[in-house]
Amino acid sequence: QVQLQESGPGLVKPSGTLSLTCAVSGDSISSSNWWHWVRQSPGKGLEWIAEIYHSGNTNYNPSLKSRVTISVDKSNNQFSLKLSSVTAADTAVYYCASSSRFRLDYWGQGTLVTVSS
Amino acid sequence: EIVVTQSPGTLSLSPGERATLSCRASQSVSSDYLAWYQQKPGQAPRLLIYGASNRATGIPDRFSGSGSGTDFTLTISRLEPEDSAVYYCQQYGTSPRYSFGQGTKLEIK
Numbered sequence: 001q002v003q004l005q006e007s008g009p010g011l012v013k014p015s016g017t018l019s020l021t022c023a024v025s026g027d028s029i030s031s032s033n034w035w036h037w038v039r040q041s042p043g044k045g046l047e048w049i050a051e052i053y054h055s056g057n058t059n060y061n062p063s064l065k066s067r068v069t070i071s072v073d074k075s076n077n078q079f080s081l082k083l084s085s086v087t088a089a090d091t092a093v094y095y096c097a098s099s100s101r102f103r104l105d106y107w108g109q110g111t112l113v114t115v116s117s
Numbered sequence: 118e119i120v121v122t123q124s125p126g127t128l129s130l131s132p133g134e135r136a137t138l139s140c141r142a143s144q145s146v147s148s149d150y151l152a153w154y155q156q157k158p159g160q161a162p163r164l165l166i167y168g169a170s171n172r173a174t175g176i177p178d179r180f181s182g183s184g185s186g187t188d189f190t191l192t193i194s195r196l197e198p199e200d201s202a203v204y205y206c207q208q209y210g211t212s213p214r215y216s217f218g219q220g221t222k223l224e225i226k
Contacts, residue, residue, distance in 0.1 A: 036215075046154075046162065046205055048215035061213040095161055102209040103152035105173070107161035 002027045004096045004108035012090075012115050018083040022096030022108060029077045030054040034099045037070060037081045039092040040110075047092075051099070052079055086115045119144050119210045123218035131226045136193040138221045140206035145186045150209035153182055153191045156220075157202045165204075166191060193223075201225045 008020035020037070027033065037049040050060045050070040060068055069082040083090060091114050097104040120143040130136055140151070148169035154162040164173040166182035169189055179200075181192045193200055206218045 038215075045219045046207075046217040048213055048217070051214060059214045063213075101167075102150050103164060103167040103207065104154075104162070104215070105164055107163070110161050 002033070002098050002106040004098065004106060006094060006096050006108045006111040008094075008111060008113070010112060010114060012086055012113060013117055014087055014115055016086055016115075018081070018086050018090060018094075018113055018115075020081045020094055020096075020111065020113070021078050022080070023076075023078045024098070025077070027098070029072055029074055029079065032100070033105075035070075035072065035079045036097040036099060036104060038095045038097055038104070038107075040095070041089075041092045044092075049081065049083075049094075088115050091115045118212060119146065119208055119216060121206055121208050121216055121218040123204075123206055123221050125221060126219075127222045127224065129224040129226060130196055132196050132198060134196050136191075136196055136200070136223055138191040138193075138204055138206075138223070140184070140189040140191070140218055142187045142189075142208055146189075146208050146210070148185050151182075151184070151189050152207045152209075154205045154207065155202045156205065162205060196225055198225050 003025045005023045012018045034051045036051045052058045052070045067084045072079045093110040095110045096108045098106045122141045124139045151169040153166040156162040170182045203220045
């Protein structure tokens with residue numbers, strides 16, 4: 001079974017860059033899965049951010065595309081998220097997840113990132 | 118962009134009753150592309166149903182999914198107290214690839 005663990009700073013200053021990493025265990029990042037980031041603002045619903053395949057193929061949510069970069073690190077079996085020019089509206093719990101076909105099968109526990117000075 | 122709308126917003130039922138949650142897409146969606154998730158407070162979402170009607174591994178048969186086209190339903194028969202959660206439907210599309218409904222909060226009295 002795939003296990004995912006997010007890590008990164010819990011506090012980011014406005015206009016800064018949010019950087020998170022998701023460590024993958026129980027599967028190879030080079031498997032046939034896609035790897036995702038999803039966020040959830042406090043008390044709100046789920047928002048899909050981006051996905052990446054081990055080949056480097058990516059897809060982004062158009063609403064965030066100009067500020068988001070997703071990347072994969074095969075040597076460490078992990079993938080990462082960078083979100084630039086953050087504001088308070090980017091405060092959320094950020095989840096990493098994996099998918100096989102059209103659904104998000106496994107999720108990390110999530111990490112809260114607060115944007116504040 | 119396909120918009121996914123869930124109803125009702127909140128559902129309050131008693132143990133042993135049946136819950137019926139609705140998910141409506143703004144355009145026709147392949148059944149292969151429709152999934153349901155359960156999220157309890159402080160936890161990550163958990164996949165319940167994929168392909169509109171297939172239970173994920175370890176999901177009790179009290180949970181069932183149905184529907185096609187633009188209208189999909191999650192049914193929970195014989196409600197138990199631990200079913201109290203927010204339920205999300207998700208569709209896979211073109212842009213964005215994944216989009217979620219706003220969720221239905223199920224309260225067990």
